Amino acid sequence: MKAVRLVQVGEPLEQANVALPEIGPADILVRVAACGICHSDAHYRAGLSPIDSLPVTLGHEVAGRVESVGEEVTHVLPGDRVYVHYLVSCGCCGFCSDGNEQFCAKAQMIGKHRDGGYAEYIKVPGRNVFALPDEISFEQGAVMMCSSATALHALNKARLKRGDSVGIFGFGGLGFSALQLSRALGCQEIYVVDVNPAKLASVAALGGVAIDATAGDPVQQIREASGGKGVDVSLELVGSAVTMGQAVRCLGILGRAAIVGLTTESLALLPYPELINKEAEIVGVSDHLAAELPRLMQLARTGSLRFPPGTLRSVDLHATQINAALTAVDDSIDHIRTVIVPGM
Numbered sequence: 001m002k003a004v005r006l007v008q009v010g011e012p013l014e015q016a017n018v019a020l021p022e023i024g025p026a027d028i029l030v031r032v033a034a035c036g037i038c039h040s041d042a043h044y045r046a047g048l049s050p051i052d053s054l055p056v057t058l059g060h061e062v063a064g065r066v067e068s069v070g071e072e073v074t075h076v077l078p079g080d081r082v083y084v085h086y087l088v089s090c091g092c093c094g095f096c097s098d099g100n101e102q103f104c105a106k107a108q109m110i111g112k113h114r115d116g117g118y119a120e121y122i123k124v125p126g127r128n129v130f131a132l133p134d135e136i137s138f139e140q141g142a143v144m145m146c147s148s149a150t151a152l153h154a155l156n157k158a159r160l161k162r163g164d165s166v167g168i169f170g171f172g173g174l175g176f177s178a179l180q181l182s183r184a185l186g187c188q189e190i191y192v193v194d195v196n197p198a199k200l201a202s203v204a205a206l207g208g209v210a211i212d213a214t215a216g217d218p219v220q221q222i223r224e225a226s227g228g229k230g231v232d233v234s235l236e237l238v239g240s241a242v243t244m245g246q247a248v249r250c251l252g253i254l255g256r257a258a259i260v261g262l263t264t265e266s267l268a269l270l271p272y273p274e275l276i277n278k279e280a281e282i283v284g285v286s287d288h289l290a291a292e293l294p295r296l297m298q299l300a301r302t303g304s305l306r307f308p309p310g311t312l313r314s315v316d317l318h319a320t321q322i323n324a325a326l327t328a329v330d331d332s333i334d335h336i337r338t339v340i341v342p343g344m
Helices: 037-047 140-155 173-184 218-225 243-247 290-303 319-329
Strands: 003-007 013-018 026-035 061-069 081-084 121-125 127-132 166-169 189-194 209-214 232-234 253-260 279-282 311-315 337-340
Touching: 003 218, 026 081, 026 140, 037 290, 037 319, 061 121, 061 140, 081 140, 121 279, 140 232, 140 253, 140 290, 140 311, 140 337, 166 173, 166 243, 166 279, 173 189, 189 218, 209 218, 218 243, 232 243, 311 319, 319 337
Parallel strands: 166 189, 166 232, 189 209, 232 253, 253 279, 311 337
Antiparallel strands: 003 013, 026 061, 026 121, 026 337, 061 081, 081 127
16 A cells, blocks of 8 residues: 655655555554644654654544454444544553543554554554544544644643633644634633734634734733733643743633643743632643544534634645645644645
């Protein structure tokens, strides 16, 4: 089968022909209909996020049709439309049993620790495959498997409830979904912080209030816009100690800051005024959970989470096109996501 693989860190991905995966009794072979190109994939290619074993087929945002199933699989049939949860875990340890599979000691991410969806087919355990509603395209179902799912997990970890006010720091793929999900879950006051005018221009149409960080301290802007209260929940999606500090300082009393972005910088805070005196909380957010995906799909099925025309573009399963898309990821100034559609 055709695949596009990372063979050497720092070099372009390469076109390859590899053997069709052989499935075991609990596995499913999925014919890939769409695979999103994620910012993480650009990091893998550049070596910013190390990969232990090469070559590997990248791609962790996958949707497609079931090609074949092992004899132990009963919840889907060949031909079914499906999406794939990107974290393959053991399924039986304490963390897996509690629904916290991201902490499984044997967990592997598809497209990093094992072959992913930049290919015509992908093999995954049956428990990683879910039915994709007919109302959702393969392209949308694929890209939701990372940024949208992680945004929902962050809101869940922050214990978001109807009527809460929200501050979103960073309006990339995660922020685009986080704004829509916050609205769908009953939040009316949603402040979106970014430095990019092109991205900020689309905030109001999605029901948020744009906060231009280049125009002044975003914490002060949020406090002024909220009548001095601050927000109940903030999401840090940038990966910067500066914006992490802002996400904490914009909180109101009993506020919760969910930290999603990654950085090697130290975070400095004033414990009494910024945490203790407000009984504020800082919550770490890692990946997302399989148990959250059906709710995410329901929100998309009913139109609460949308990817309007022009927000998704397609490329073929070809190394030249995929490498160009990965190179463009870092320069993106809009919400256009690129999706691989094999044989388009």
